[in-house]
Amino acid sequence: METTNYQLILEKLESKASLKQAIYRNTVDVFAIAKKSLSKLASRLYQDYTVKDPSVEVTYKDAHQFEAELKFSGDMLLLSMHSNIFNFEEGHRIYSTSYVKANPSLSYCGVIYIHNFLADSIKYNRLADEGTLIARILINKEKRFIVEGEGQLGFLYEAFSETEINEEVLTHILELAVLDCIETDLQLPPYATVKDITLHQKQTTLAASGYPTGKRLGYMFKSEVQQNNSL
Structure with missing residues (x-):
């Protein structure tokens, strides 16, 4: 019997829509762990540094479902989750890996972004100010991940991990992101x-x-x- 368009729709829903919903749920789970890691990092920094020097403010804010903030002195680390699921562009190196070749659906990912803004940009609502993308964490249906980013985050996790992402790994990623923020100074223009x-x-x-x-x-x-x- 010839396959009808309606049957094709059902097949596509099974192969893509259900897949994307599963990845979305994984990303929500990982983002919750990332928020927890960021909150713990804020508490540690407060205890180990702000208590000694109260002028260096460290605060954590769970802004809403898809966003959390870590303020440390003049910097703001903004953790955010995109609500959509993405695939890589055609010709991306990820398609040449044995992991994705064995199952092309593994290339679909949810995304968590780590941005750096100046704290005053948020405080004074300076809409023309620019933030910097420090890293983005890509999570697939098996909760395996890739990180694209600045500095060490540009090469430490450039291939899909062999295990699921966890709180320890997320803490390491967030610590490297904070270090990048601190090491990047605001430059005075001519x-x-x-x-x-x-x-x-x-x-x-x-x-x-x-x-x-x-x-x-x-x-x-x-x-x-x-x-x-x-x-």
């Missing part, structure tokens, strides 16, 4: 690039929250950010 200011910029930008800022760009006026983005 004086000539910021010396001129219009009255409009003064009224709408400086009076409200200060210079739009990001670690990778120093600080700029909104007009300069927009100009650079258009290049």
Whole structure:
């Protein structure tokens, strides 16, 4: 009997929709563990450092279902989970691995992001400020994972793990992310690039929250950010 379009729909739902729902549940589970790890890290930092130097504030905030924050001094580590499931682009090295060749469905992943923002960007709601993606954690249907990121996070976990992701691994990833935040300083831009200011910029930008800022760009006026983005 010839396969109908409706039967094909049922097959696709089984092969993709159910798969993505399973990966989503895995990602939710891992994100809960990541939040727990981040909260524990905040408590340890508070006990071991902030108690000694109260001027260095360390706080943890469970913002909502898909987001948590660790504030440490002038930095904010933002942990977030995407609600959708993704696959890698065509030609990605992941497809050449024996692990994925044996079962192509293993390449589908949920994503947890680790961003670094300046704490003042959040505090003053500076919408033009830029954050930096420190790493992203990719979790498949077997709860095996890959990490793409900066520094050591760019190569330590570049292939799918042999075991499920766990709290110990997540703590290690988060600690490396915090180290990257601390080691990346805010750079002062050349004086000539910021010396001129219009009255409009003064009224709408400086009076409200200060210079739009990001670690990778120093600080700029909104007009300069927009100009650079258009290049």
